Amino acid sequence: xxxxxxxxxxxxxxxxxxxxxxxxxxxxxxxxxxxxxxxxxxxxxxxxxxxxxxxxxxxxxxxxxxxxxxxxxxxxxxxxxxxxxxxxxxxxxxxxxxxxxxxxxxxxxxxxxxxxxxxxxxxxxxxxxxxxxxxxxxxxxxxxxxxxxxxxxxxxxxxxxxxxxxxxxxxxxxxxxxxxxxxxxxxxxxxxxxxxxxxxxxxxxxxxxxxxxxxxxxxxxxxxxxxxxxxxxxxxxxxxxxxxxxxxxxxxxxxx
Amino acid sequence: xxxxxxxxxxxxxxxxxxxxxxxxxxxxxxxxxxxxxxxxxxxxxxxxxxxxxxxxxxxxxxxxxxxxxxxxxxxxxxxxxxxxxxxxxxxxxxxxxxxxxxxxxxxxxxxxxxxxxxxxxxxxxxxxxxxx
Numbered sequence: 001x002x003x004x005x006x007x008x009x010x011x012x013x014x015x016x017x018x019x020x021x022x023x024x025x026x027x028x029x030x031x032x033x034x035x036x037x038x039x040x041x042x043x044x045x046x047x048x049x050x051x052x053x054x055x056x057x058x059x060x061x062x063x064x065x066x067x068x069x070x071x072x073x074x075x076x077x078x079x080x081x082x083x084x085x086x087x088x089x090x091x092x093x094x095x096x097x098x099x100x101x102x103x104x105x106x107x108x109x110x111x112x113x114x115x116x117x118x119x120x121x122x123x124x125x126x127x128x129x130x131x132x133x134x135x136x137x138x139x140x141x142x143x144x145x146x147x148x149x150x151x152x153x154x155x156x157x158x159x160x161x162x163x164x165x166x167x168x169x170x171x172x173x174x175x176x177x178x179x180x181x182x183x184x185x186x187x188x189x190x191x192x193x194x195x196x197x198x199x200x201x202x203x204x205x206x207x208x209x210x211x212x213x214x215x216x217x218x219x220x221x222x223x224x225x226x227x228x229x230x231x232x233x234x235x236x237x238x239x240x241x242x243x244x245x246x247x248x249x250x251x252x253x254x255x256x
Numbered sequence: 257x258x259x260x261x262x263x264x265x266x267x268x269x270x271x272x273x274x275x276x277x278x279x280x281x282x283x284x285x286x287x288x289x290x291x292x293x294x295x296x297x298x299x300x301x302x303x304x305x306x307x308x309x310x311x312x313x314x315x316x317x318x319x320x321x322x323x324x325x326x327x328x329x330x331x332x333x334x335x336x337x338x339x340x341x342x343x344x345x346x347x348x349x350x351x352x353x354x355x356x357x358x359x360x361x362x363x364x365x366x367x368x369x370x371x372x373x374x375x376x377x378x379x380x381x382x383x384x385x386x387x388x
Contacts, residue, residue, distance in 0.1 A: 042376070044342075044343050060319070060321065061312075062323045062324065063310075063322075063323055063325070065342075065345060091346075099303055099304070100340070103310075
């Protein structure tokens with residue numbers, strides 16, 4: 001709640017939220033002039049709360065931790081919003097994850113064909129890092145780190161044109177990044193232990209690059225005075241979640 | 257010189273219902289049961305070296321809103337195959353068509369899918385114009 005108020009959030013997307021939706025709405029809206037509402041919702045794992053009229057967010061498709069919505073604000077740019085909560089590495093191997101990210105990326109492309117544009121934002125817990133094949137690979141989301149290359153739109157791989165996503169999360173990994181080294185912390189005994197993972201990501205299609213200010217993207221380590229990290233510096237589930245939230249801006253009113 | 261048959265005896269082809277056909281039957285039934293307010297659609301494709309199909313519930317009057325109920329990947333030999341239950345977020349392995357039918361039945365008759373169907377029907381009916 002504090003996060004929404006502090007950052008003047010217009011669209012809140014939660015994955016696997018254990019908070020009962022109506023209770024959250026009551027708390028979010030208490031004493032607030034602009035109210036959140038929940039549009040018609042069938043996603044089993046993702047919830048949307050918006051500070052726009054409820055018919056601004058229309059469901060396009062759901063399935064397998066993928067919820068695709070068409071967002072048409074009263075004023076401004078229409079966008080396609082793909083919220084993701086893909087399966088965990090604890091239960092699925094790399095091949096399964098690749099296969100499911102291929103399907104998720106395919107669902108996004110089908111939705112783009114249906115709505116007739118590719119002003120698409122993908123956001124959520126992909127349970128994969130930006131460098132993994134399911135995120136970076138052409139058969140997956142094809143999320144790349146360089147805006148200039150993303151502006152080319154697509155590249156041909158094995159005879160098929162594959163559209164890019166620009167993935168700014170490449171710049172949000174490690175100590176040199178602004179904010180925490182990742183969005184999720186997991187200490188394992190395996191040979192390779194990354195400790196920090198950037199499973200929570202936002203990616204935009206080239207058509208939205210001019211509306212996506214990189215410097216407005218943050219991995220939040222705290223909300224107001226409340227840290228979301230424990231004294232050890234890892235996400236503190238007791239005050240928030242074991243994943244850190246992402247905050248970003250799409251300038252839908254730009255260029256009106 | 258007489259032509260030689262280098263193919264040998266071709267295998268006898270047993271006509272089997274593929275997972276795709278089984279899903280299509282269920283897709284058609286959904287339309288019948290809901291007076292076509294909802295439609296079942298099956299999409300066929302490839303997933304690596306395997307065939308792939310997914311069963312969608314489509315609501316034509318809700319801008320063709322699509323809910324994907326399950327995916328299936330199957331090899332040329334059809335089995336063993338993997339069914340991805342999208343609501344449960346889990347894979348199921350099926351060794352033969354009886355196991356596949358059982359798995360699909362459990363998914364389609366699950367409370368989760370019933371809730372989706374009920375939610376869509378209620379939305380469609382509430383959007384329908386009231387007779388004058």
